[in-house]
Amino acid sequence: xxxxxxxxxxxxxxxxxxxxxxxxxxxxxxxxxxxxxxxxxxxxxxxxxxxxxxxxxxxxxxxxxxxxxxxxxxxxxxxxxxxxxxxxxxxxxxxxxxxxxxxxxxxxxxxxxxxxxxxxxxxxxxxxxxxxxxxxxxxxxxxxxxxxxxxxxxx
Amino acid sequence: xxxxxxxxxxxxxxxxxxxxxxxxxxxxxxxxxxxxxxxxxxxxxxxxxxxxxxxxxxxxxxxxxxxxxxxxxxxxxxxxxxxxxxxxxxxxxxxxxxxxxxxxxxxxxxxxxxxxxxxxxxxxxxxxxxxxxxxxxxxxxxxxxxxxxxxxxxx
DNA sequence: GTAACTCATTACCCTTGCTAACTATTCCGG
DNA sequence: CCGGAATAGTTAGCAAGGGTAATGAGTTAC
Numbered sequence: 001x002x003x004x005x006x007x008x009x010x011x012x013x014x015x016x017x018x019x020x021x022x023x024x025x026x027x028x029x030x031x032x033x034x035x036x037x038x039x040x041x042x043x044x045x046x047x048x049x050x051x052x053x054x055x056x057x058x059x060x061x062x063x064x065x066x067x068x069x070x071x072x073x074x075x076x077x078x079x080x081x082x083x084x085x086x087x088x089x090x091x092x093x094x095x096x097x098x099x100x101x102x103x104x105x106x107x108x109x110x111x112x113x114x115x116x117x118x119x120x121x122x123x124x125x126x127x128x129x130x131x132x133x134x135x136x137x138x139x140x141x142x143x144x145x146x147x148x149x150x151x152x153x154x155x
Numbered sequence: 156x157x158x159x160x161x162x163x164x165x166x167x168x169x170x171x172x173x174x175x176x177x178x179x180x181x182x183x184x185x186x187x188x189x190x191x192x193x194x195x196x197x198x199x200x201x202x203x204x205x206x207x208x209x210x211x212x213x214x215x216x217x218x219x220x221x222x223x224x225x226x227x228x229x230x231x232x233x234x235x236x237x238x239x240x241x242x243x244x245x246x247x248x249x250x251x252x253x254x255x256x257x258x259x260x261x262x263x264x265x266x267x268x269x270x271x272x273x274x275x276x277x278x279x280x281x282x283x284x285x286x287x288x289x290x291x292x293x294x295x296x297x298x299x300x301x302x303x304x305x306x307x308x309x310x
Numbered sequence: 311g312t313a314a315c316t317c318a319t320t321a322c323c324c325t326t327g328c329t330a331a332c333t334a335t336t337c338c339g340g
Numbered sequence: 341c342c343g344g345a346a347t348a349g350t351t352a353g354c355a356a357g358g359g360t361a362a363t364g365a366g367t368t369a370c
Contacts, residue, residue, distance in 0.1 A: 020293065021282040022274075023300045025190055026206055030227045030307035032187040033327080035180055036356095048357075051181055064318060072185045077358060079319055101317045101366045119177075127176040129309050137302050138175065144299035145178045147292050152185035154284050188358080191325095203326075220348060232327055234350060256335045256348040 028148070038125040043118065045088065050118065052081055053090060053107065057115045061106035063096065072152055090114055183303070193280035198273065200243070205273065207236055208245060208262065212270045216261035218251065227307055245269055 036047050043050070048071075055070050056062060062070070068078035082105050085091040090111030096102035107115065130138055191202050198205070203226075210225050211217060217225070223233035237260055240246040245266030251257035262270070285293055 020297055020300065021285055022209060023304075024285075024296055025202070025281060026209060027300045027303040027307065028183055028187045028190065029202065029206055031303045032183045033227050034307045035183065036327085046356075047180070047184065051184055054177065054181060065316090072188050073357090074359065075318065076320080076360085080357080083319095096317095099317085099367075103318065126180060126306070129306050130176055130179075132309070133302065133305075140295060140298045140302060141179055142175055143295045144303075145175065145182045147288065147295060148182040148186045148299075149178075150288075151281070151284050152182065152189045154287070191358080201325075218348080219350095228326090229328065230349065231329085231351080235326080238350095251348095254336070254348085258349065 035126060043114075045085075045090070045114070049081060049085055049088075049090075052078075052085060053111055053115050056091065056105065056107045057112065061104050063102045063104055065102070067105060085111070190281060198269075200240075200245070200269070203236060204240055204245075207233075207240060208266055208270050211246065211260065211262045212267065216259050218257045218259055220257070222260060240266070 045053070051071060052067060055067065059070070064078050064082055065075055067082065068075045071078065073081075082091060082093070085105075086093055090108055091105050092108050093103050093105055096104050130141070133141075200208070206226060207222060210222065214225070219233050219237055220230060222237065223230045226233065228236075237246060237248070240260075241248055245263055246260050247263050248258050248260055251259050285296070288296075
């Protein structure tokens with residue numbers, strides 16, 4: 001430990017409930033920034049676009065509005081993302097069966113292939129870093145992921 | 156549960172190491188997006204700017220380059236953020252004692268006041284949501300925060 | 311049947327990240 | 341000491357990706 005004992009550290013500050021919010025926020029901000037820069041070079045899709053494909057792979061065809069809720073963005077933002085994905089041929093749009101206001105988005109064959117191919121070498125950077133953690137640390141993150149998600153989707 | 160049992164969920168997918176990277180990435184992306192939108196209304200500073208003030212409050216005066224490393228951004232990005240904070244009067248810049256290439260950034264009185272004031276109702280949204288979690292869940296996050304940080308700062 | 315509402319989209323703007331190029335300063339080999 | 345390499349910060353310019361407001365099309369309720 002190279003600095004004084006009264007210097008606050010992430011671990012110490014996060015022990016108080018007041019500090020936990022602040023630390024968690026900083027950690028999430030930094031890790032996200034890092035992740036956004038670490039897309040693998042052979043994948044021309046952004047991290048956001050891959051996120052949408054992942055949701056579609058997990059939950060099946062969804063409307064634009066449902067995707068917007070799932071990814072915590074406003075509808076116009078999701079419209080744009082979906083349009084990009086349609087242009088690249090990874091999703092297809094079709095009208096809703098009964099409500100013609102809505103647009104149903106689903107993975108194309110290419111999009112499904114991309115998700116599967118990505119799954120193999122998925123998150124190369126993050127997966128490698130996870131491998132460098134201890135099993136205990138991985139276990140903590142495994143528990144933390146759904147909790148973070150719950151926080152993001154609250155309200 | 157409205158969908159079939161073989162439909163993957165966050166919890167299930169994250170049990171495999173391959174899936175953990177993907178789930179953690181999605182969760183972090185969503186939560187960060189959510190946090191960025193949840194700044195309190197009486198604080199005109201962005202979440203990034205508050206993050207820099209927080210680092211300065213914790214670690215004392217730092218150079219622009221050190222701040223860039225701490226926040227995982229490139230130097231030009233930090234230059235801009237620091238300039239904004241200087242303009243709003245929350246930090247002051249002064250030359251480095253011995254190396255006149257470097258610029259030392261430190262909290263102004265106003266900036267320190269803002270950090271303290273913010274600490275009271277800090278992270279209002281996130282802190283409230285944390286309070287709604289179970290003690291066990293909070294404990295998981297308390298352990299997870301430094302690990303996320305370690306991931307973000309690796310390499 | 312019309313008024314109010316909902317879903318998606320369009321148009322536009324802002325923030326925030328990046329890289330490349332430039333300046334100023336320091337370090338180092340001769 | 342001097343000239344080139346390295347380092348710190350900045351400037352300029354660009355792109356991604358959010359947001360809000362306004363619009364259009366379709367649905368629902370009265």
